[in-house]
Amino acid sequence: MTYVIAFFHVIFCVAMVAMILLHSGKGGGLSSSLGGGMGSTFSGTTIMEKNLTRLTLIVLGLLVLTNVALVFFG
Template sequence: MNPLLIIMLILLIVSGLGLIVFILLHSGKGTGISDMIASSVYSTQTGTSIVEKNLDRITIIFAIIFLVSLIILMFVYPQGTIAQN
C-alpha cells in the first residue's frame, strides 16, 4: 500500500471519530455534556463561554482535517478503488 494512502486513511478515520465526539460534546439548549463538565469545573458564566469557544475551535480543526484528507483521497484515487499489485 502507498504510504500516502495509509496516512490519509488514518487522518480520515481519526478526524471523523473526533468530529463525532466533539459535536456530541456541544450543548444544545444548556443541557449538553459540555455544560455538565463546565458547571463542575467552572462556577461562572465566563468559564462556560471559554469551554464552548475551545470546543468550537477543536471541532473546526477536526472538520478541516477531515475535509482536506477526503479531498486528497479523491484526487489520489479518483475511481474509489485501490488496485492491488
C-alpha cells in the same frame, strides 16, 4: 500513501463525532456534565464552549483536507 491518509481521516471522523457530542445544545448536552455549564459570561457562552467551537472547526478543516486528498490520490 492512501492508507495513511485514510487512517488520519478515520481519526478525524471519530474526533469530529466526539466534539459535536460535547457541544451543549438546548438541553445542555454532554458538556454540561463535564463542567461546561459553569462560569458563563453575560453573553451566555463560556470560554470552554468558544474554544471547543474553534477546535471543532479546525478538525472539520482537517477532515475536509483528508477527504479531498483521498479523492485526489484514490
